[in-house]
Amino acid sequence: MSEPSGNNEPVTIAATTCSALSALDEPLPGTAATALGYVCLEFPSGWGRDVLDGTALGAGLAAELSARADAAGVRFMFIRRPGRDVVRSTRMVLLARTEPGATWCERLEITHPAELLDIVPQVVAGPSPGLGAPVGEPVVLVCAHGRRDQCCAVLGRPVAGALAAEFGDAVWECSHTGGHRFAPSMILLPTGYTYGRLDAAQSADAVRAATAGRVYLPGLRGRSTWDASGQVAEIAVRTLTGTDHLDEFTVDDGTVPVVHHRDGRAWRVDIEKRDLPPRPASCGAAPKPVYPVVATRVTPVGALDRG
Template sequence: MGGVTACPDPDREPAGPRGVTGPDDYCPPVQTAGRPAGRIDEDRCSVRALARGDSGVATASPAQRWLLIEQPGPWGVDALRQSRFDPDVATALAHRARAEEVRVLLVRRPGDRLADSRRRWAYVDGRPGREGLWWSVRESDAELVDAPWDGTAGEPAGGPTYLVCAHGGHDACCALRGRPLARAMPSDDVWECSHLGGDRFAANVLVLPYGFYYGQVPGDGAELVAAHTAGRVALPWLRGRAGCPPPVQAAQHAARGALGLDGVDDLPSRAVRRLTPAGEAVERWTVTLAGPDGDVLAEVESRPSEAAYRLTCRALHDAHARTWHVRLT
């Protein structure tokens, strides 16, 4: 089987649809005050990950619906509660989001685009066949608690929206790599956003409404933007599509590479069959994908990495990643 190494680290606020869970080795952030972003050096988690050759494949979040809230200014570790957003509203909003399986992300315009800031918010649906993103403007934060999260409010976005994780209060690498990328990306619809997960894969990008996660995006991200403008994925940096179980993400990535299929809708999952009990050190599945000339079958295996290492800049202890291995049959 071909192998990739990954430490899935999606933010679990909230989990995805029932029955779709995040990977086992999720590493929760240490809840301490954010240190200054500093500079990129050999001790940063993203530098160590690149040196090891870590792969972000199969690390996209389980969430498929999002609430984007424009909130300029600093963000603490818990962005919603540690920002200039109304603290009396934050708890109620987080409760509703968890109940409705909607993930909340704070967003702000990058660099000199900050002057464009207003009190915007958006509902995003990334479920296959329902994809859409709708922007609205709020008079007060409290409006969001009762606002419709179903696409009936707001104006639809005209193309892909790019969110670049720049949440330095959560992990320094996100700011040090994410903020320059957000300023440089050649698109009018680019935003800095709060924690996406997978800090060591910075710079991380989420392309909406489809929910494609990317990591270790180089340069100004022009190749990624060009791909999505043409309705394609940028495979070299693709972590996976949100909402798909990790073994499906791994199988899709391998099949895309082998078959040369890079359309955003290519290779949807038809079936996933677990072959081993959940929680075992080595887990196996068979995954069936719908290909253009018939089903594509994949044998997928996940196991712990041989070595343990610190997975984020804040990590206090070493931990094992998951490695993903795929054989197309």
Template sequence: MTARTCSDILVEPLPGTAKQEKVYVLFEWPGGWSRDVLDGDTFGPELTRLLKEKLAGHAGLQLIRRPGRKGHQVGNMHRCYLVWAQSACMEMLLLTGPEKIVELDLTGPGRNGGGSIDSPLVLVCTHGRRDVCCAVKGRPLAAGLVEDFPELIWESSHTKGHRFAPSVLLMPWGYSFGRLNLEAGRAMVRAAATGEYFYPSNRGRGIYDARGQVAELAIARRLIEAGEKVHYGDLSALDKHVVHVDGREWDVDMEQKEVSGIVSSCGDEPKTSRVWVAV
């Protein structure tokens, strides 16, 4: 890898960079993933058009597969997970093909005949056609984690933030993580099994905008460092205002900070961006 490999540049803080989405369709697709899975090259122009119309403004699509050779083998039925991150609700159903996504009712749980899923899912971005970092750093992480958690780990198409590779999405809560090594990844998955909040490498919860993500993470860190156990769903954020389920409330002071030297994708020139930080 070259000196300009984007995820080797560690100048940007992680909080506030999570993929923003409230509803997800996670569709098992072992075949090739084009640079953008909805650019027409993965599913063809006509089905891609229908999928875009179906999902626009309603849900994000992640293609998933099992790590290793196993992930490239699938029968006539494809697993499809529907996630409503705000309520941390996830269902699984079997579809005969991607065209069936168009027929789904994404307005809420319990409307597609799927079974409820109680265990978390960990999506590791390995989308090398989008950015080389995701293949070089994502695939080893996925391969390492699946050895310990064979039912929870999936390779995923682009999760946003390949400059933080390995980039990970945690379902059903919609948290993004970045720069996870294998040891931290294992700790995160173990914590997720009981819903315990994992702060290291946490980029934020994608149901919030950048300010809300930064605010929630700041309070979570404060509580964890004080020795308090925090679980996903304990905190909710509205801009800089954070509320705990037990009634406690905080306002988090924030400011924008200029960060220079950010390389958004491998091969790009460094740039300067403004980020939100808790003060």
């Protein structure tokens, strides 16, 4: 398996890696991490296998940040500039909320990670809290977390470098996005739309689409606002209708998700869980079965009374 590098040279990755094995038969829709909000801390180096395992921030602070992020439904990540190990006296923080119609992103500078303890709960508490400067253009996060899995580093870093050459400071390398077997993996903030298996050119197309207020469908894993079923349902309806505007849809998660268009139309999406043969979830891990969620039928149900 080969992917273009930032120098337009192929990056070859073995056919036995987790990402190569996943690409054989595992569908992408429904695989984005579920998160109503994101807190991204600039941390140039020293990442552990898990960002909150205590390696980088110390056990006490990491445990408290993890507890607060879990309670708020927020995903905590490390970010750094592509290709550079920049150490500064302050650290950039990106905050984002993903809910359609209420998305926002802010950036601010802090001097110590402990300042985030009071910030994390505010990310999903309501409208933009005004803690920092508003960010109007999409923020691009490309997983390059080599300590977590080699596929993220080998496939992600060239994509991040190529995107940075075009989109500049909008692009960051980031820690684990959830699902390194879908590498290269990319998240666009503030929406939380997450992508997998896109090369540098396709990734740039996805960023350009987001900048224009549209959703790029190839490689789309889902919007992290929803759970796996909701992500699958939204993508199925977008594919059926050809609608690509960012915030056209909301989803009622459930056993049978219902996807609502803002013009009043709605679709019921029947889903089922498939059973695929065992494969490693990460390189070197023991093979385990995977159970992707897939859409089996999309049924228009007309305008629904949402109470």
